[in-house]
Amino acid sequence: xxxxxxxxxxxxxxxxxxxxxxxxxxxxxxxxxxxxxxxxxxxxxxxxxxxxxxxxxxxxxxxxxxxxxxxxxxxxxxxxxx
Amino acid sequence: xxxxxxxxxxxxxxxxxxxxxxxxxxxxxxxxxxxxxxxxxxxxxxxxxxxxxxxxxxxxxxxxxxxxxxxxxxxxxxxxxxxxxxxxxxxxxxxxxxxxxxxxxxxxxxxxxxxxxxxxxxxxxxxxxxxxxxxxxxxxxxxxxxxxxxxxxxxxxxxxxxxxxxxxxxxxxxxxxxxxxxxxxxxxxxxxxxxxxxxxxxxxxxxxxxxxxxxxxxxxxxxxxxxx
Numbered sequence: 366x367x368x369x370x371x372x373x374x375x376x377x378x379x380x381x382x383x384x385x386x387x388x389x390x391x392x393x394x395x396x397x398x399x400x401x402x403x404x405x406x407x408x409x410x411x412x413x414x415x416x417x418x419x420x421x422x423x424x425x426x427x428x429x430x431x432x433x434x435x436x437x438x439x440x441x442x443x444x445x446x447x
Numbered sequence: 448x449x450x451x452x453x454x455x456x457x458x459x460x461x462x463x464x465x466x467x468x469x470x471x472x473x474x475x476x477x478x479x480x481x482x483x484x485x486x487x488x489x490x491x492x493x494x495x496x497x498x499x500x501x502x503x504x505x506x507x508x509x510x511x512x513x514x515x516x517x518x519x520x521x522x523x524x525x526x527x528x529x530x531x532x533x534x535x536x537x538x539x540x541x542x543x544x545x546x547x548x549x550x551x552x553x554x555x556x557x558x559x560x561x562x563x564x565x566x567x568x569x570x571x572x573x574x575x576x577x578x579x580x581x582x583x584x585x586x587x588x589x590x591x592x593x594x595x596x597x598x599x600x601x602x603x604x605x606x607x608x609x610x611x612x613x614x615x616x617x618x619x620x621x622x623x624x625x626x627x628x629x630x631x632x633x634x635x636x637x638x639x640x641x642x643x644x645x646x647x648x649x650x651x652x653x654x655x656x657x658x659x660x661x662x663x664x665x666x667x668x669x670x671x672x673x674x675x
Contacts, residue, residue, distance in 0.1 A: 375550075379594060380620070382553045433505055433541070435548035436594055 367414045369423055371431060371441040374405030379436050409444070419443070448666030450476040451489040453519070455510050460496035460533065460643060467643040468493075472659050481513040486522045490666055494519075496533030496587075496641060506549060506590045507537030516542060528571060528662055529635045533588055536627070536637030545630055545637045546603065547595030553620030557589040561652070562626075563614035564640060570610055570629050571665040572636045575657035581614050582654040584640035586626075591639040593621035593628070603628055611638050 375381045383404040391399045408431060412419050423441050432439045450468050454461045461478065468476040479486065486492060500509035510516070523529045523544050531539040539545045552558055561583050568578040576582065595603065600622060603609055611627035619639070627638025642655025 378596075379550070380553070382551060382555055382620070386555060430508070431504070433508070433548050435540075435546075435596070436550055 366446075367412045367419050367443060368445040369410050369412060369419065369441050370444050371408045371410060371423060371427055371439055372405055373407070373427075373432050373437050373439045374403055375436055376438050414446075448474065448490045448663060448670065449488060450474055451479040451486055451492045452476060453481060453492060453494050453515060454478050455481045455495075455497070455499035455513060455538075457499045457501055458495045458497040458534070460535075460641065463641070463643040464493045464495050464532075467646045467655070467659055471646045471656065472663060474659070474663060479515065481510070481515050484514050484518055486515070486518045489522075489527075490669070491528040491530070491662055492519060492522055494529070494531035494535030494538055495643075496535055499534055499538060502534075502590075505537075505541065507534060507539075507541040510538045511542045520544065523630075523635050526632060526634050528665065530572065530658075530662070531635075531637045532641055532643065533586075533591075533639055536639055537590065539635060539637045544635050545628060546599045547593055547628070549590050549639070550592045550594050551590050552588070552592050552618070554618075557587070558591070558618045559585075559587040560618070561585050562616070562618055562640065564626055565612045565614045567607060567610045567612075569607055570633055570636065570661075572629070572658055572661050573610055574664060575661040583645070583652060584642055584655055585644050585652075586618060586640050588619070588639055591621065592619040593623075593625040593639075595622065606631060608633075610636060611640065 384402045388402045427439045452461050452464045468474040537549045540548050566576040566580045568576045608628050613624040613626050617624050629636050642658040645652035645655035
């Protein structure tokens with residue numbers, strides 16, 4: 366089994382209202398050093414690598430379901446292979 | 448003309464749509480469960496607002512996998528009228544029947560109020576309005592900020608596909624003040640405001656009524672052509 370974490374975030378060109386609001390709150394805490402915050406979500410997906418190529422599986426489920434390409438983009442990392 | 452109101456798990460404006468058509472417009476209308484696979488016998492399909500599938504993943508994203516969706520897509524491709532309000536608009540974009548997407552309101556808040564809208568009457572859904580008319584309709588959403596990339600927006604504007612635009616204020620940060628659009632063929636309309644909640648003077652507002660009257664008029668014209 367392979368555990369993959371897929372991160373989905375807004376594209377750079379899309380305004381992230383949550384990120385903006387959280388950035389303002391961090392500044393209110395006195396952390397002027399913080400430039401930007403981007404909010405996203407992640408999916409931990411366990412894949413049986415004997416059934417399908419992991420990269421191909423991640424690509425298909427991300428592009429067909431997890432990501433809305435009008436707004437979002439994604440990246441992923443393999444967390445654990447067992 | 449026979450209307451279908453699709454009911455998904457979590458739809459909550461299906462009764463409003465049904466009653467707007469049945470009680471107020473005296474139209475022929477039936478609920479159609481998301482489990483069904485056919486829309487045979489219907490002349491127009493209404494996709495209601497609400498929180499289909501709990502808004503899981505993204506608003507409208509899971510509804511795309513409902514049994515009824517292939518029939519709905521086929522219905523739309525055949526050029527028949529398809530109308531989606533609020534969550535219905537989100538479903539139509541997620542299903543690829545309308546371009547762009549609806550994202551979280553810039554304010555991060557659920558906005559529930561009456562807003563002013565400018566109407567483009569060059570569609571089968573709005574022919575009973577005056578062009579450029581300003582009407583008032585209720586909105587109630589947290590994810591209604593219309594977004595599309597620059598090319599898509601330019602195409603929407605060039606083809607006159609923006610049907611409703613927020614007039615005085617933009618309640619959610621939507622690009623170009625977009626509140627509702629049609630597809631390129633003009634037979635699929637998606638909008639965030641709720642015309643079905645504004646169909647009787649007794650309830651304080653009937654600015655939404657002419658949308659349903661417009662669809663009915665289109666239906667009569669289509670029947671007249673078919674029947675020669």
